[in-house]
Amino acid sequence: MKSPVHRCRDVERQAACLQTEQPCVPVSQHIPSGMWFIRDACGIVCGVITWMLVFYAEFVVLFVMLLPSKNLTYSLVNGTVFNTLAFLALASHFRAMCTDPGAVPTGNATKEYIESLQLKPGQVVYKCPKCCSIKPDRAHHCSVCKRCIRKMDHHCPWVNNCVGENNQKFFVLFTMYIALISLHSLVMVVFHFLYCFEDDWTKCSSFSPPATVILLILLCFEALLFLIFTSVMFGTQVHSICTDETGIERLKGEQARWEKTSCWEAMKSAFGGPFSPSWLSPFSDLRCKRDPNDHVALPQGEIIEDDVIEIPLV
Numbered sequence: 284m285k286s287p288v289h290r291c292r293d294v295e296r297q298a299a300c301l302q303t304e305q306p307c308v309p310v311s312q313h314i315p316s317g318m319w320f321i322r323d324a325c326g327i328v329c330g331v332i333t334w335m336l337v338f339y340a341e342f343v344v345l346f347v348m349l350l351p352s353k354n355l356t357y358s359l360v361n362g363t364v365f366n367t368l369a370f371l372a373l374a375s376h377f378r379a380m381c382t383d384p385g386a387v388p389t390g391n392a393t394k395e396y397i398e399s400l401q402l403k404p405g406q407v408v409y410k411c412p413k414c415c416s417i418k419p420d421r422a423h424h425c426s427v428c429k430r431c432i433r434k435m436d437h438h439c440p441w442v443n444n445c446v447g448e449n450n451q452k453f454f455v456l457f458t459m460y461i462a463l464i465s466l467h468s469l470v471m472v473v474f475h476f477l478y479c480f481e482d483d484w485t486k487c488s489s490f491s492p493p494a495t496v497i498l499l500i501l502l503c504f505e506a507l508l509f510l511i512f513t514s515v516m517f518g519t520q521v522h523s524i525c526t527d528e529t530g531i532e533r534l535k536g537e538q539a540r541w542e543k544t545s546c547w548e549a550m551k552s553a554f555g556g557p558f559s560p561s562w563l564s565p566f567s568d569l570r571c572k573r574d575p576n577d578h579v580a581l582p583q584g585e586i587i588e589d590d591v592i593e594i595p596l597v
Contacts, residue, residue: 319383319444323427326443330380333441336505337369337461340468343502348475351489365467372460375565376442379454384447385433387422389414420541423531436520436529451520452554456565458517465510472503524553 344365349358392410397417402408409418411431423435425445434448446454475487476499484492523529525546544552554562561567 318381319386320381321428321443323440323443326427326440329440330376330443333376334373336509337373337464340464340502340505341366341369343498344468344471347488347490347495347498348471351487361467361471365464365471368460368464368467371563371565372457372464375453375457375460378565379439379442379446379450379457380444382444382450382453384428384435384445384451385422385449386428387411387414387416387419387431387433389416389430391415392417421529421532434529435531436523437531446520451524452562453565455517455520455524455553456563458513458520462510462513462517465506465513468502468506469510472499472506475499524549 345362349362352358392415397408400408400417410416411418411424413424413426414430416431418431419433422431422433424431425435425438427438428445432445432447434451436446436451438445439454442454442457444450479487479495484495488495490498519530523533527541527543527549551557555567
């Protein structure tokens with residue numbers, strides 16, 4: 284009789300049965316390494332739009348509000364703060380997009396590989412029928428990335444990648460820095476409007492008054508929209524980390540079959556160690572390549588047809 288601990292992923296297996304399965308092929312002995320990048324048209328467009336919106340905010344903040352200002356200290360301080368936060372936001376976005384989120388090697392569902400895991404008799408493992416890999420606990424298949432992802436939270440088109448075990452920190456930093464620059468730009472827009480109302484509109488900007496108003500209103504709308512959106516996403520991600528439950532696990536109502544850790548330990552695991560300034564840096568662990576485990580030479584053999592494999596009793 285199978286233990287309830289091993290009865291999981293019924294939804295995924297049922298969904299897979301509704302699709303036409305492609306025959307699995309054994310994994311090759313050598314998989315070339317390289318930068319992780321998902322070739323998805325929607326994700327690429329969303330990523331480009333994200334960068335364009337940040338550059339638009341940069342343009343309005345610098346050329347409409349700060350450079351025409353007569354207060355040099357005000358321009359230097361706000362320009363330094365805004366540009367630093369914008370740079371960190373874009374760097375975090377790039378890392379979240381180009382970091383392997385925790386992809387499981389494909390095509391390793393072979394008898395030889397399962398034997399190499401040295402599992403206990405009676406233990407059950409599951410094969411993903413879509414990418415023909417042995418699923419680790421808490422891994423889910425992403426139809427966009429076409430891979431099983433360890434501790435997958437969700438697939439985000441804005442970063443053109445899954446948010447998973449290896450890149451959740453960068454996604455959290457991205458949402459945090461976008462929320463901060465949105466809040467900062469909103470404050471500057473309010474002050475600039477007040478300044479222009481008290482002074483001559485032709486002197487408070489190098490653009491014409493109508494153009495200045497349109498640019499500021501568009502920036503205000505963009506900043507308010509993304510402040511709300513990224514703040515909610517930031518809070519959701521921190522909550523997922525602290526509760527040790529991913530978004531997809533919560534959505535599917537999966538019962539915790541793993542030993543949950545405390546909030547602080549989960550934060551240290553997600554951010555790469557004890558609290559330090561590196562928690563706030565998207566440049567820690569400078570590696571935008573696939574997971575090294577994705578390149579290891581795996582035992583060769585025929586792909587097992589069964590989706591549920593139970594280790595026989597001795």
